[in-house]
Amino acid sequence: MPELPEVETVRRGLDRSLLRRRLQEVELARHDLRWPIPVAACHDLRGRRCVAISRRSKYLLLHFDGATAPVALVHLGMSGRLWVERRRDLDAWRTHEHWRMHFGPLVLRYADPRRFGVLDVVTGNELGTHRLLCALGPEPLGEEFDAAYLFRRTRQRRVATKLFLMDAKNVVGIGNIYASEICHAAGVRPRRGAHRLSRDDCARLAIAVRTVLSRALAAGGTTIRDYIGADEDTGYFQHELRVYDRAGLPCVACGAAIRQTVDGGRSTYYCPTCQR
């Protein structure tokens, strides 16, 4: 499922397979996912070469050549999946498959049962002001995100630490699974008010963010090493989870029973002993 590490893994795969290829055709099985798909703009991408594939938060950005430097913006939502197949092996549209992009001998396919995903097209100079991108916080693995930023940003914020970490205005890419894992790695109770985090807490949290996401990226990267023709993309990072979905099971660090709560409508897991 699409967490930031998986989106980045997909990006790397697309970089290897689609970069510098020319887009011949865009097929749309429907005209909306979470929001309307700009049909004309999609077809205007035909004949253009893909010159870069980048990622911002959990958005994949396919950059094309041309005067307007159009960019296809793709989000996988909760259940979206992207994969590449050889055109000669192409089969019928699958259930919940919503669009395809033909790049010479390869076809990029998108399926998304819940349709929480996004397909949009913007011009290069609109990227910075796009409504879905303009308010995003720093990348968790980038330079801007560190203990000092975390401490500064959490002052006056009474929201629970876990919810703070999941808010993309503060830092992008941390989903519900990783938020619990990060809090555990940092020894911080998920419900602790963000404003009550000490400088030391922020230092441990900043390290935990990088460590957890990096490890997950390594695991995801291994699993989806060559996803061309692959049917399954479930990573094996689930085997490295220390608290998520482990309610009642012993903490791997101290043996205490992992507890489960609900915060912001989503399940939270933590160790009552290791986390304060």
Add this chain to the structure above:
DNA sequence: AATCCCCCCTGGTTGC
């Protein structure tokens, strides 16, 4: 401004 809650949608699992 910060926070809370609801919603978009389908499918798998759980519990009666």
Add this chain to the structure above:
DNA sequence: TGCAACCAGGGGGGAT
């Protein structure tokens, strides 16, 4: 076994 309730990894948007 059947069926309904519940839950799911995201995240925008509106109300308070």
